Amino acid sequence: MRRPDLAHLTRFLTGDPQADRMVPPTGYTARLTVFSAAAMAFLAVFALALALATGRMAVRWGDELARTATLRISAPTEQIAAQTAAALRVLSQTPGVATARALSPDEQRALLAPWFGPDLPIEALPIPQLIEIVETSAGFDAQGLRLRLSAEVPGAVLDDHSRWRKPLVQAANRLRLLGGVAIVLIFGTMAAMITLAANAALAANAQVIAVLRLVGARDGYIAQAFVRRFTLRAISGAFVGSVLGGLAIALLPAAQDEGGFLTGLGFQGLGWLWLLVIPPLAGAVAFAATQFAARTTLKELP
């Protein structure tokens, strides 16, 4: 195989107008190819948006929840203060803990307000004391900390949030994977459709190919007339499809906390540049599919 350099690519894209005329122009099959490429590109935009959005979500959930943990101290009221102090001492000695802070009664009341209303006499209830832990980037050894706490602060329960975090991050990652699979399937379908269209075009032009072979045209020359056509059709179709898909994504409501995951679907910042990848990728897929179809067909002919 020759290395496809830039000059090569330019020559391919500008083409040989004479070679192009060797194959008679086609009407509606050409439009069908363009339409399929556009539709597939449109779908690819959404699959890409899904993959990117879920990727962002996985990172965010992973990051935010991973860097905090909560220590809950349930003890008889008279021991709470002592155990809290002991726990804070242990935490201050634990590597990987950036800060540890006992929540004040007001903060605890705020946390409970959505359930019990603002007037809850919190001091009168045997409510556990919460300690908020912020980890360093290295994180702490949750298992080791639990062991130490069980010895020194019997009423302490450590919640490092992994119980909540794992399934969420896992779900987000799975969704991202699905988005990736969808993109692969979309381009695979595009390759299949273009192969079918190219085979139809090759069969319809059997006489043209026979004449070209008779007068000494090489396979590469004949194939290129077809390959160039389908590649350009796929690129132009995919361009239109990506623009429309991008517009549709841009017109979605902006991300809001209340909307959660759904409104976060879309591209952010440099993520929009991914749209530029779709038309050339469609072109590459069409190029490979037509090249393969043409070479396979031509090999069977005398």
Place this chain on the structure above:
Amino acid sequence: MIELENVAMSYGGGELLSDISLRLAPGSFHFLTGPSGAGKTTFLKLCYGALLPSAGRVQLFGTDLRQMGRDDIALARRKIGVVHQDVQFLDHLSVAENVALPLMVSGRETLDQEVNLRELLGWVGLKGRADAHPPQLSGGERQRAALARAVIMSPEVILADEPTGNIDWEMSQRLLQLLVELNRMGKTIMIATHDLNLIRAAKGQVQARVLRISNRRLHLAGADL
């Protein structure tokens, strides 16, 4: 240039040609005759690499056909002009473009070829039809256009399969004249035909050998023809 050595060709179960040996010398003029279905077209196809022999060896310009890739065969065909029995063109291109097709596919079309093309079309009497499309041509015009296309690359060999098959006597005489002239310019000519009058007409003008396919074999026909 083209050499066949003990070549056999079979289709399905039956053998169509067997034990055929022939060496086409540069500048020679051959007629190939035989009853229809005897294998004249198959023989010609072997000569330009459209078919591989089932046994024996075919050499094109010194290379064994079996050793040649598809591109090698394409390059060899630029040195062999072929006029088919059922002439085919690219119907969406003009006659002039069709005649120039071998130049285009070999990337050799230049401005001075433009002049050659016009001369060539005049030579085969198609100057006025240059912009017509192949479906608009009569049988004779198609044959002449095919001949022009076959010779535009100035090939070393010209293989013509029943070039006068569906044209009248006057036109076939003219076509023969063109081929004889090409032979005088040093081209090797092989014409498959069952038109004995055409062969007789040629004998007065060139040193033509007559080959005959019968009973699957190639014979050199006598001078008594």
